[in-house]
Amino acid sequence: xxxxxxxxxxxxxxxxxxxxxxxxxxxxxxxxxxxxxxxxxxxxxxxxxxxxxxxxxxxxxxxxxxxxxxxxxxxxxxxxxxxxxxxxxxxxxxxxxxxxxxxxxxxxxxxxxxxxxxxxxxxxxxxxxxxxxxxxxxxxxxxxxxxxxxxxxxxxxxxxxxxxxxxxxxxxxxxxxxxxxxxxxxxxxxxxxxxxxxxxxxxxxxxxxxxxxxxxxxxxxxxxxxxxxxxxxxxxxxxxxxxxxxxxxxxxxxxxxxxxxxxxxxxxxxxxxxxxxxxxxxxxxxxxxxxxxxxxxxxxxxxxxxxxxxxxxxxxxxxxxxxxxxxxxxxxxxxxxxxxxxxxxxxxxxxxxxxxxxxxxxxxxxxxxxxxxxxxxxxxxxxxxxxxxxxxxxxxxxxxxxxxxxxxxxxxxxxxxxxxxxxxxxxxxxxxxxxxxxxxxxxxxxxxxxxxxxxxxxxxxxxxxxxxxxxxxxxxxxxxxxxxxxxxxxxxxxxxxxxxxxxxxxxxxxxxxxxxxxxxxxxxxxxxxxxxxxxxxxxxxxxxxxxxxxxxxxxxxxxxxxxxxxxxxxxxxxxxxxxxxxxxxxxxxxxxxxxxxxxxxxxxxxxxxxxxxxxxxxxxxxxxxxxxxxxxxxxxxxxxxxxxxxxxxxxxxxxxxxxxxxxxxxxxxxxxxxxxxxxxxxxxxxxxxxxxxxxxxxxxxxxxxxxxxxxxxxxxxxxxxxxxxxxxxxxxxxxxxxxxxxxxxxxxxxxxxxxxxxxxxxxxxxxxxxxxxxxxxxxxxxxxxxxxxxxxxxxxxxxxxxxxxxxxxxxxxxxxxxxxxxxxxxxxxxxxxxxxxxxxxxxxxxxxxxxxxxxxxxxxxxxxxxxxxxxxxxxxxxxxxx
Amino acid sequence: xxxxxxxxxxxxxxxxxxxxxxxxxxxxxxxxxxxxxxxxxxxxxxxxxxxxxxxxxxxxxxxxxxxxxxxxxxxxxxxxxxxxxxxxxxxxxxxxxxxxxxxxxxxxxxxxxx
Numbered sequence: 001x002x003x004x005x006x007x008x009x010x011x012x013x014x015x016x017x018x019x020x021x022x023x024x025x026x027x028x029x030x031x032x033x034x035x036x037x038x039x040x041x042x043x044x045x046x047x048x049x050x051x052x053x054x055x056x057x058x059x060x061x062x063x064x065x066x067x068x069x070x071x072x073x074x075x076x077x078x079x080x081x082x083x084x085x086x087x088x089x090x091x092x093x094x095x096x097x098x099x100x101x102x103x104x105x106x107x108x109x110x111x112x113x114x115x116x117x118x119x120x121x122x123x124x125x126x127x128x129x130x131x132x133x134x135x136x137x138x139x140x141x142x143x144x145x146x147x148x149x150x151x152x153x154x155x156x157x158x159x160x161x162x163x164x165x166x167x168x169x170x171x172x173x174x175x176x177x178x179x180x181x182x183x184x185x186x187x188x189x190x191x192x193x194x195x196x197x198x199x200x201x202x203x204x205x206x207x208x209x210x211x212x213x214x215x216x217x218x219x220x221x222x223x224x225x226x227x228x229x230x231x232x233x234x235x236x237x238x239x240x241x242x243x244x245x246x247x248x249x250x251x252x253x254x255x256x257x258x259x260x261x262x263x264x265x266x267x268x269x270x271x272x273x274x275x276x277x278x279x280x281x282x283x284x285x286x287x288x289x290x291x292x293x294x295x296x297x298x299x300x301x302x303x304x305x306x307x308x309x310x311x312x313x314x315x316x317x318x319x320x321x322x323x324x325x326x327x328x329x330x331x332x333x334x335x336x337x338x339x340x341x342x343x344x345x346x347x348x349x350x351x352x353x354x355x356x357x358x359x360x361x362x363x364x365x366x367x368x369x370x371x372x373x374x375x376x377x378x379x380x381x382x383x384x385x386x387x388x389x390x391x392x393x394x395x396x397x398x399x400x401x402x403x404x405x406x407x408x409x410x411x412x413x414x415x416x417x418x419x420x421x422x423x424x425x426x427x428x429x430x431x432x433x434x435x436x437x438x439x440x441x442x443x444x445x446x447x448x449x450x451x452x453x454x455x456x457x458x459x460x461x462x463x464x465x466x467x468x469x470x471x472x473x474x475x476x477x478x479x480x481x482x483x484x485x486x487x488x489x490x491x492x493x494x495x496x497x498x499x500x501x502x503x504x505x506x507x508x509x510x511x512x513x514x515x516x517x518x519x520x521x522x523x524x525x526x527x528x529x530x531x532x533x534x535x536x537x538x539x540x541x542x543x544x545x546x547x548x549x550x551x552x553x554x555x556x557x558x559x560x561x562x563x564x565x566x567x568x569x570x571x572x573x574x575x576x577x578x579x580x581x582x583x584x585x586x587x588x589x590x591x592x593x594x595x596x597x598x599x600x601x602x603x604x605x606x607x608x609x610x611x612x613x614x615x616x617x618x619x620x621x622x623x624x625x626x627x628x629x630x631x632x633x634x635x636x637x638x639x640x641x642x643x644x645x646x647x648x649x650x651x652x653x654x655x656x657x658x659x660x661x662x663x664x665x666x667x668x669x670x671x672x673x674x675x676x677x678x679x680x681x682x683x684x685x686x687x688x689x690x691x692x693x694x695x696x697x698x699x700x701x702x703x704x705x706x707x708x709x710x711x712x713x714x715x716x717x718x719x720x721x722x723x724x725x726x727x728x729x730x731x732x733x734x735x736x737x738x739x740x741x742x743x744x745x746x747x748x749x750x751x752x753x754x755x756x757x758x759x760x761x762x763x764x765x766x767x768x769x770x771x772x773x774x775x776x777x778x779x780x781x782x783x784x785x786x787x788x789x790x791x792x793x794x795x796x797x798x799x800x801x802x803x804x805x806x807x808x809x810x811x812x813x814x815x816x817x818x819x820x821x822x823x824x825x826x827x828x829x830x831x832x833x834x835x836x837x838x839x840x841x842x843x844x845x846x847x848x849x850x851x852x853x854x855x856x857x858x859x860x861x862x863x864x865x866x867x868x869x870x871x872x873x874x875x876x877x878x879x880x881x882x
Numbered sequence: 883x884x885x886x887x888x889x890x891x892x893x894x895x896x897x898x899x900x901x902x903x904x905x906x907x908x909x910x911x912x913x914x915x916x917x918x919x920x921x922x923x924x925x926x927x928x929x930x931x932x933x934x935x936x937x938x939x940x941x942x943x944x945x946x947x948x949x950x951x952x953x954x955x956x957x958x959x960x961x962x963x964x965x966x967x968x969x970x971x972x973x974x975x976x977x978x979x980x981x982x983x984x985x986x987x988x989x990x991x992x993x994x995x996x
Binding site: 002005006009010023024026027028030031033035037038057058059062063066067070071 | 910911912915928929930942954956958
């Protein structure tokens with residue numbers, strides 16, 4: 001207590017030093033005066049009296065010094081002094097200070113921004129109870145390692161497993177909701193009864209689903225997301241028990257989910273209803289439409305769960321060979337299911353940002369090194385005047401800390417903007433699937449991360465002049481002729497720094513080159529269609545008025561003719577699932593007249609209208625596309641893609657052959673009339689799957705998309721399209737209107753490739769510039785150091801060309817070493833990104849060569865400037881130069 | 883000098899406090915003189931060391947200082963005990979007495995234990 005009080009008072013003493021010192025001087029004066037008075041009174045001469053008083057006191061200066069040290073905190077006082085000195089120094093040299101701070105800020109900004117994403121996506125736990133025990137549960141088949149579960153499989157898995165304390169399922173569903181503005185298609189989710197209990201989420205208002213509430217006979221109930229509650233019900237507390245109609249079915253509202261509830265795998269879902277398994281798909285074991293989420297029992301690992309579920313799946317395969325052939329099980333942690341795809345990308349970006357931070361620090365360090373050379377004299381003088389090594393080192397540490405503090409602070413401010421900007425650049429549809437980014441920003445973890453990085457940089461910065469200190473010799477530093485030897489430390493460290501910078505620049509250039517090339521390849525991959533001038537919109541028809549096949553067919557015809565009649569439309573097509581929307585929606589086929597052993601020949605199936613191929617400008621390989629007249633009254637026909645032909649009809653003509661389902665049920669058998677060049681159904685970087693195209697008029701749907709080829713800019717047609725659909729029937733829901741090019745460019749694949757290419761290119765460009773500046777600095781400094789030597793050489797008859805070669809040789813060696821190290825290190829670095837690359841290997845020699853050549857030439861050009869200055873030196877002036 | 887003892891660490895504070903308690907408000911010079919006198923000139927006190935000790939006591943809140951006028955009409959800074967200072971003198975005096983008593987027992991000539 002006493003100590004704390006004293007410390008506090010000493011700390012306060014920091015700020016009243018001068019007054020206190022003056023006060024004490026007065027006190028001492030009065031002390032001496034009284035002592036002298038006494039001495040004189042006892043008979044001493046005034047001189048002797050004074051001397052005795054001083055002697056007894058122990059000297060005025062030492063007393064004042066001891067008193068002063070006690071009155072405040074000497075360490076802090078030195079720090080304040082150093083800070084003042086540093087700031088004065090930096091102010092005196094704003095060019096150096098500004099450059100160093102900006103370079104530091106760049107590094108910190110890049111690393112902190114990327115780390116903010118890494119933290120939100122990979123480090124922060126999922127917002128569920130004990131989230132590490134949650135797993136995603138999938139079936140797995142050949143082409144799809146994580147595929148959906150069927151409802152009967154789910155029931156069996158749930159019943160027979162011993163590894164999950166609970167297993168639940170969900171699937172995405174869209175419902176038509178009538179609102180005052182018209183019919184809207186809202187994003188919803190169907191879940192099994194225990195879904196929220198498995199996650200450990202309790203409703204904010206009302207209750208969770210009862211056990212058994214997901215069965216067909218249970219009354220229909222719905223939970224609202226917090227956002228839907230606020231937006232559609234104004235946050236009313238009394239809405240429980242009210243009913244809401246979704247796609248013509250009435251649900252009772254039983255609760256509202258908490259505001260912070262999120263489920264990344266589904267994105268922004270407004271209404272959560274229960275399964276109520278019915279209809280063709282839910283009850284069939286062969287129809288897979290559900291995703292599982294489960295909580296592991298205590299002590300059960302993901303691997304153990306995986307093993308048990310696989311053996312259960314094998315058992316089911318034996319029991320139901322027809323439907324379950326080849327259906328395995330896949331269990332992954334829930335966080336892996338959510339962020340597994342972007343983890344490698346984020347880590348590559350983080351390492352890129354880390355390299356940029358490193359190059360920034362090294363760059364600033366070499367600036368400091370140059371500066372410390374020019375401060376040798378100052379240091380030596382201060383040393384000669386009695387400054388101890390520790391005291392000088394403290395001073396350098398302070399300088400390093402000030403630079404880092406300014407740079408880091410600026411970098412963090414910059415990062416808070418960068419993060420917001422980067423989030424805004426994510427397409428809205430993708431952002432919906434990344435709820436973990438919703439409150440991303442600069443929080444204390446990011447600040448701590450930046451502080452840690454900065455601390456490392458500060459240590460580096462402080463180390464350099466301190467090293468300088470240990471090697472410097474008093475006499476040497478003071479003497480005028482010391483210039484020649486001044487560069488030893490510089491040569492030892494400065495050139496190494498440059499090699500590091502150049503090597504990092506090469507690594508980042510190679511990475512950026514690979515990502516850019518891969519992105520280019522991705523955008524120029526053959527999609528089997530002409531994406532320009534295509535406008536698309538998806539629609540949902542109410543089952544009540546369009547549930548019957550002939551109703552839907554009639555509507556399809558009406559819709560096509562209505563849109564065709566619009567000005568500026570060149571072609572219209574309908575598709576149950578548009579090209580480039582993702583593989584999936586598959587069926588099993590069997591070729592008539594071939595031996596069959598129950599194997600599952602999985603192919604994409606798409607119901608498309610006769611105009612679809614024309615609208616896309618898909619290319620016919622052989623045979624014919626079907627026509628508008630191929631409807632329910634005509635024989636069943638089908639168009640297959642080239643991949644299917646290659647896989648199932650190699651060496652024979654597929655046209656005229658018949659395919660059907662595994663039982664070859666008469667209704668399912670269709671004659672192949674045409675083969676279309678592969679249209680990309682999945683994402684840009686996925687393989688082409690075998691696909692069958694069935695006439696819309698023979699298998700109509702109530703959820704499908706319209707695609708229209710336009711003669712005008714396609715984006716201007718989107719609203720016209722929607723209006724035309726609404727005009728036919730306002731009870732139809734439309735959604736996702738966009739141009740085909742936007743669908744391609746905003747697709748997650750394209751976005752991830754583009755953003756990583758841009759970011760790494762940005763890092764690479766910055767690193768490249770910093771590397772060049774670093775090299776320029778080294779060479780320029782070396783020329784200054786060698787001015788006299790060059791002067792002597794020239795005086796002895798050296799030609800300017802030999803001066804050039806002298807300087808450029810030195811630079812060339814550094815460039816060579818830097819580039820070589822960079823290329824060598826780029827191999828493991830790019831190896832990390834193999835799965836991020838499309839159509840280009842991580843070993844791409846042209847890219848590596850281009851990076852090396854670009855850097856070498858630019859670096860040589862940068863060192864040419866000081867070389868030129870050296871060659872044009874006047875020997876007389878150079879010899880006098882000191 | 884050799885026959886004079888140095889001031890033990892930590893005892894100077896107690897001497898100062900006790901001196902002020904006995905003499906009432908006093909300036910630094912007076913305190914130094916008084917300590918010398920009280921010790922019968924057997925302690926060698928560097929007068930200068932009084933001041934950091936006074937400062938420390940003041941920082942710890944045991945004493946307060948105030949400018950005033952000395953007996954001989956000189957301006958001087960006077961130190962006086964605060965309430966917590968008075969409590970501290972009593973406590974530390976008792977502790978000191980106890981310590982010396984204990985140490986004294988060890989130094990007394992004793993009979994051999996049986």
